[in-house]
Amino acid sequence: MATAPNIDRERGLSDELADQIFEAAMRVFAERGFARAKVEEVAEAAGLARATIYYHFRTKRDLYVFLLQRGIEQMAVHVETEVAGIEDGREAVERLVAAHVDFFDRYQAFTQVVLLETWRIDPEADITPERILAPDLAVVGQVLQKARNEGVVKKLDSGVLVSSFFGLVAAAAIYFASYRTEFPHARMKKALVEIFLHGVLREAD
Amino acid sequence: MATAPNIDRERGLSDELADQIFEAAMRVFAERGFARAKVEEVAEAAGLARATIYYHFRTKRDLYVFLLQRGIEQMAVHVETEVAGIEDGREAVERLVAAHVDFFDRYQAFTQVVLLETWRIDPEADITPERILAPDLAVVGQVLQKARNEGVVKKLDSGVLVSSFFGLVAAAAIYFASYRTEFPHARMKKALVEIFLHGVLREAD
Amino acid sequence: MATAPNIDRERGLSDELADQIFEAAMRVFAERGFARAKVEEVAEAAGLARATIYYHFRTKRDLYVFLLQRGIEQMAVHVETEVAGIEDGREAVERLVAAHVDFFDRYQAFTQVVLLETWRIDPEADITPERILAPDLAVVGQVLQKARNEGVVKKLDSGVLVSSFFGLVAAAAIYFASYRTEFPHARMKKALVEIFLHGVLREAD
Amino acid sequence: MATAPNIDRERGLSDELADQIFEAAMRVFAERGFARAKVEEVAEAAGLARATIYYHFRTKRDLYVFLLQRGIEQMAVHVETEVAGIEDGREAVERLVAAHVDFFDRYQAFTQVVLLETWRIDPEADITPERILAPDLAVVGQVLQKARNEGVVKKLDSGVLVSSFFGLVAAAAIYFASYRTEFPHARMKKALVEIFLHGVLREAD
DNA sequence: GATGAATGAGTTTTCATTCAT
DNA sequence: AATGAATGAAAACTCATTCAT
Numbered sequence: 001m002a003t004a005p006n007i008d009r010e011r012g013l014s015d016e017l018a019d020q021i022f023e024a025a026m027r028v029f030a031e032r033g034f035a036r037a038k039v040e041e042v043a044e045a046a047g048l049a050r051a052t053i054y055y056h057f058r059t060k061r062d063l064y065v066f067l068l069q070r071g072i073e074q075m076a077v078h079v080e081t082e083v084a085g086i087e088d089g090r091e092a093v094e095r096l097v098a099a100h101v102d103f104f105d106r107y108q109a110f111t112q113v114v115l116l117e118t119w120r121i122d123p124e125a126d127i128t129p130e131r132i133l134a135p136d137l138a139v140v141g142q143v144l145q146k147a148r149n150e151g152v153v154k155k156l157d158s159g160v161l162v163s164s165f166f167g168l169v170a171a172a173a174i175y176f177a178s179y180r181t182e183f184p185h186a187r188m189k190k191a192l193v194e195i196f197l198h199g200v201l202r203e204a205d
Numbered sequence: 206m207a208t209a210p211n212i213d214r215e216r217g218l219s220d221e222l223a224d225q226i227f228e229a230a231m232r233v234f235a236e237r238g239f240a241r242a243k244v245e246e247v248a249e250a251a252g253l254a255r256a257t258i259y260y261h262f263r264t265k266r267d268l269y270v271f272l273l274q275r276g277i278e279q280m281a282v283h284v285e286t287e288v289a290g291i292e293d294g295r296e297a298v299e300r301l302v303a304a305h306v307d308f309f310d311r312y313q314a315f316t317q318v319v320l321l322e323t324w325r326i327d328p329e330a331d332i333t334p335e336r337i338l339a340p341d342l343a344v345v346g347q348v349l350q351k352a353r354n355e356g357v358v359k360k361l362d363s364g365v366l367v368s369s370f371f372g373l374v375a376a377a378a379i380y381f382a383s384y385r386t387e388f389p390h391a392r393m394k395k396a397l398v399e400i401f402l403h404g405v406l407r408e409a410d
Numbered sequence: 411m412a413t414a415p416n417i418d419r420e421r422g423l424s425d426e427l428a429d430q431i432f433e434a435a436m437r438v439f440a441e442r443g444f445a446r447a448k449v450e451e452v453a454e455a456a457g458l459a460r461a462t463i464y465y466h467f468r469t470k471r472d473l474y475v476f477l478l479q480r481g482i483e484q485m486a487v488h489v490e491t492e493v494a495g496i497e498d499g500r501e502a503v504e505r506l507v508a509a510h511v512d513f514f515d516r517y518q519a520f521t522q523v524v525l526l527e528t529w530r531i532d533p534e535a536d537i538t539p540e541r542i543l544a545p546d547l548a549v550v551g552q553v554l555q556k557a558r559n560e561g562v563v564k565k566l567d568s569g570v571l572v573s574s575f576f577g578l579v580a581a582a583a584i585y586f587a588s589y590r591t592e593f594p595h596a597r598m599k600k601a602l603v604e605i606f607l608h609g610v611l612r613e614a615d
Numbered sequence: 616m617a618t619a620p621n622i623d624r625e626r627g628l629s630d631e632l633a634d635q636i637f638e639a640a641m642r643v644f645a646e647r648g649f650a651r652a653k654v655e656e657v658a659e660a661a662g663l664a665r666a667t668i669y670y671h672f673r674t675k676r677d678l679y680v681f682l683l684q685r686g687i688e689q690m691a692v693h694v695e696t697e698v699a700g701i702e703d704g705r706e707a708v709e710r711l712v713a714a715h716v717d718f719f720d721r722y723q724a725f726t727q728v729v730l731l732e733t734w735r736i737d738p739e740a741d742i743t744p745e746r747i748l749a750p751d752l753a754v755v756g757q758v759l760q761k762a763r764n765e766g767v768v769k770k771l772d773s774g775v776l777v778s779s780f781f782g783l784v785a786a787a788a789i790y791f792a793s794y795r796t797e798f799p800h801a802r803m804k805k806a807l808v809e810i811f812l813h814g815v816l817r818e819a820d
Numbered sequence: 821g822a823t824g825a826a827t828g829a830g831t832t833t834t835c836a837t838t839c840a841t
Numbered sequence: 842a843a844t845g846a847a848t849g850a851a852a853a854c855t856c857a858t859t860c861a862t
Contacts, residue, residue: 011824033325035240038852049827054854056825090406116321119379120238153405160377160396161405167376168369174324175368191365198404200358200366201295244836254844256838261842265836421845443735445650448831459848464833466846500816526731529789530648563815570787570806571815577786578779584734585778601775609813610768610776611705654857664823666859671821675857 013056018070020046021053025067030109034064034117068118068132071110076135078103083139089147094193096143097169101189104173112177115170140165168196218261223275226251226258230272235314239269239322266332273323273337276315281340283308288344294352299398301348302374306394309378317382320375345370373401423466428480430456431463435477440519444474444527478528478542481520486545488513493549499557504603506553507579511599514583522587525580550575578606628671633685636661636668640682645724649679649732676742683733683747686725691750693718698754704762709808711758712784716804719788727792730785755780783811 013021024046028037039060043050057063082099086092104111118129130137144161147153153161172192218226229251233242244265248255262268287304291297309316323334335342349366352358358366377397423431434456438447449470453460467473492509496502514521528539540547554571557563563571582602628636639661643652654675658665672678697714701707719726733744745752759776762768768776787807 033240035238036325039854040852050853051827051829051855052825055827058854060853093405112324116324119317119321120241151407154399154407156396156400156405157392159380160393160400163376163380164373164397164400164405167372167374167380169372171368171372171375172365175364175372187362188365191361192369194359194404195361195365195369195401196404197406199400199402200298200361200369201402202356202359243834255836256844256846257842259837260844263837443650445648446735449833450831460832461834461848461850462846465848468833470832503815522734526734529727529731530651561817564809564817566806566810566815567802569790570803570810573786573790574783574807574810574815577782577784577790579782581778581782581785582775585774585782597772598775601771602779604769605771605775605779605814606810607814607816609809609811610708610771610779611812612766612769653855665857666823666825667821669858670823673858 011056017056021048021056021063022067022070025063026071026107026109026113029064029067029117030112034060034120039063064117065127065132068114071107071114072133072135075103075107075110076139079136080139083143089143089150089152090197092143093147093153093197096140097165097193097196098189100165100169101172101185101192104169105176105185108173108177111170111173115174137162165196168192222261226253226261226268227272227275230268231276231312231314231318234269234272234322235317239318239325244268270332270337273319276312276319277338277340280308280312280315281344284341285344288348294348294355294357295402297348298352298358298402301345301370302398302401303394305374306377306390306397309374310381310390313378313382316375316378320379342367370401373397421466427466431458431466431473432477432480435473436481436517436519436523439474439477439527440522444470444530449473474527475537475542478524481517481524482543482545485513485517485520486549489546490549493553499560499562500607502553503557503563503607506550507575507603507606508599510579511582511595511602514579515586515595515598518583518587521580521583525584547572575606578602632671636663636671636678637682637685640678641686641722641724641728644679644682644732645727649728649735654678680742680747683729686722686729687748687750690718690722691754694751695754698758704758704765704767705812707758708762708768708812711755712780712808712811713804715784716787716800716807719784720791720800723788723792726785726788730789752777780811783807 021042024044025042028041028045031037032041039053040050042063043053046053053063057066079096079099082102083092083095086095114132118132140162141158144153144165145158148155148158148161169192172188176188226247229249230247233247233250236242237246244258245255247268248258251258258268262271284301284304287307288297288300291300319338323337346363346367349358349370350363353360353363353366374397377393381393431452434454435452438451438455441447442451449463450460452473453463456463463473467476489506489509492512493502493505496505524542528542550572551568554563554575555568558565558568558571579602582598586598636657640657643657643660646652647656654668655665657678658668661668668678672681694711694714697717698707698710701710729748733747755777756773759768759780760773763770763773763776784807787803791803
């Protein structure tokens with residue numbers, strides 16, 4: 001896991017350069033969205049000439065996919081590390097929420113890119129959100145599935161479970177990223193765990 | 206409420222034509238996203254000449270804002286009608302979820318536009334998601350606030366509450382819209398209500 | 411004949427504008443060849459903005475095909491007029507040569523475009539020289555065929571006959587166009603007729 | 616003769632490598648024409664890296680000139696060998712046609728390059744077709760001149776004679792190369808000799 | 821000698837927008 | 842009110858060429 005093929009890394013793009021471009025692309029795509037972002041901007045942000053980007057990536061889209069894959073890979077690694085070795089299903093779910101909130105909070109730019117842009121890159125091609133998010137979805141699905149099998153989590157449709165999980169976490173991330181509220185990270189994390197696990201109703205306690 | 210200013214309706218755009226353009230814009234913007242959508246495409250879809258669109262709307266962006274405002278207005282009306290007159294806070298929250306799921310399900314195209322594009326139209330301008338979603342957020346906030354005050358809902362930060370609500374509902378909408386799963390609408394609605402109210406844990410029951 | 415479909419004339423390109431663009435394209439493509447010619451240059455030569463060319467022609471290649479088709483059409487008309495009504499096979503062939511030399515001489519720019527560029531536009535597509543030259547080839551083939559049937563012309567393979575005819579006439583056109591020799595038009599015409607009809611050997615007389 | 620200066624052979628390009636590049640360039644330039652051909656393609660076809668081509672040739676144009684010169688050199692040698700030692704003027708002319716047809720037929724790719732591209736390489740520079748074709752033109756001119764002086768060939772302008780000769784032979788070459796007709800080589804050769812020497816009219820016999 | 825990497829200088833094409841009718 | 846025609850301003854992508862290794 002977390003060792004995806006990285007189809008895009010053409011012509012022996014060195015790790016260093018890959019990082020450089022990754023960072024630059026992240027910043028630019030997050031701020032402007034795929035369509036409004038200019039390759040020139042990414043190049044500039046990476047301290048390279050525009051043509052150099054094209055030397056390493058056939059198209060703007062390829063660059064974008066590279067960004068997504070690499071980011072999700074890192075996210076999956078982060079999350080997996082967090083939930084690794086936890087036996088208790090309930091705690092695993094808690095950690096799952098927490099790990100996502102942490103990651104989304106730390107990489108707000110990337111989060112926006114992934115959550116808002118992935119849906120429209122190229123529906124007809126094989127670059128669906130499902131596929132892009134696959135590494136993380138694998139971890140999330142696994143944890144939730146296990147918890148469900150253990151009877152810790154309700155017998156809900158697994159699609160609904162996963163989408164709810166993502167919706168909750170992502171919405172908060174985007175919401176707070178957009179409004180840069182001073183709302184403390186810790187309290188947000190706690191609140192989301194609470195809602196996901198127990199719902200909003202008071203009597204549920 | 207539901208009687209927004211409609212700054213855009215220039216030069217006596219007839220209701221009929223407004224509908225025509227609204228539908229066309231919805232389809233096109235949903236399918237391609239704001240940036241990739243062409244004014245020409247909207248015109249064509251509306252059976253009009255490109256210049257005619259410009260006769261009624263100063264810019265592409267104005268057309269887009271018109272679409273959003275009109276759509277959200279309708280959504281707010283729909284939701285408000287659904288929760289109107291319900292005294293019981295808990296039931297109101299249930300209906301709130303249900304009403305959104307229904308609306309999102311019926312207007313999938315519009316949902317995609319609102320939920321994925323709003324965030325990036327024009328950050329520096331006054332067209333923030335907050336403002337665009339205002340009519341609906343007002344209703345949602347009201348219902349949740351009331352329920353919280355009544356002690357039905359937990360004392361969570363209201364921003365978190367609202368974002369959670371939206372995240373849950375919206376994610377499901379997009380998720381199912383994208384994959385056109387055969388998952389029955391009714392069951393999805395029920396599941397989301399369940400999760401939002403009681404969480405995913407089984408022991409909560 | 412000489413009333414081809416003109417598939418390219420999109421969006422009601424007026425006759426006047428068509429002429430304008432035709433002339434401009436001719437000059438530019440002749441001087442620089444297809445690949446080196448810039449659409450910008452054609453636009454400028456036509457007194458239009460570059461985008462205006464693109465308003466009327468989808469691509470540079472389309473513009474080029476328009477140029478070829480229109481030119482050949484005119485050539486076929488010219489030639490056909492010259493040989494029309496001539497009963498004597500031998501005289502018809504003479505006139506055929508003369509008409510081509512005249513046309514090629516008058517429209518040297520166009521001649522270069524047709525004879526040097528056509529072969530490589532798009533081999534795999536349906537824009538072969540054969541098809542482009544069709545209107546003229548039809549006339550040439552007809553005249554030669556008739557003369558052959560009448561026993562005026564030798565029983566040579568018709569492909570060889572046509573290609574020889576073209577080769578002779580075209581080579582002279584390009585040769586003299588390139589070197590702008592002071593060689594008198596009339597003498598060249600006579601010489602080519604002589605060679606085509608009787609060959610270069612003296613004893614043949 | 617046939618021992619041109621070869622200005623291009625820089626940095627001790629070995630014969631083997633020269634051949635390798637010659638073949639590759641021939642194929643690529645023939646297929647795509649000068650402007651559309653990429654140096655990269657030639658390199659690839661030669662099994663070399665792009666920069667290696669630039670190690671041996673200052674520019675793409677230099678590479679092209681190298682190709683032309685080397686090819687024409689070979690052609691001139693071939694033709695000269697064929698007509699060498701022939702006393703009879705008429706037979707020499709016959710052999711001249713035959714030798715060209717043979718060469719063009721065998722090296723169709725090169726033929727296309729020479730006959731279609733030479734005219735536009737660099738008109739303002741000294742790379743005119745006249746100069747490029749010089750080695751062969753020398754032989755052709757010599758043979759025709761001699762025949763004319765001997766009274767075997769008519770007293771036609773020598774430019775017309777040469778252009779007619781080339782036009783006839785080249786047109787057939789290109790024609791048959793393009794359409795890969797199954798027309799037998801031998802018959803074509805005979806027909807062209809016939810036309811060039813005696814013309815197309817039957818009564819001439 | 822050979823070449824991977826980098827880039828400057830274009831060029832085609834796209835589109836929102838304007839305007840005369 | 843409506844629209845065909847025209848265009849300015851981008852922006853993606855290409856490719857010959859250079860250069861450090």
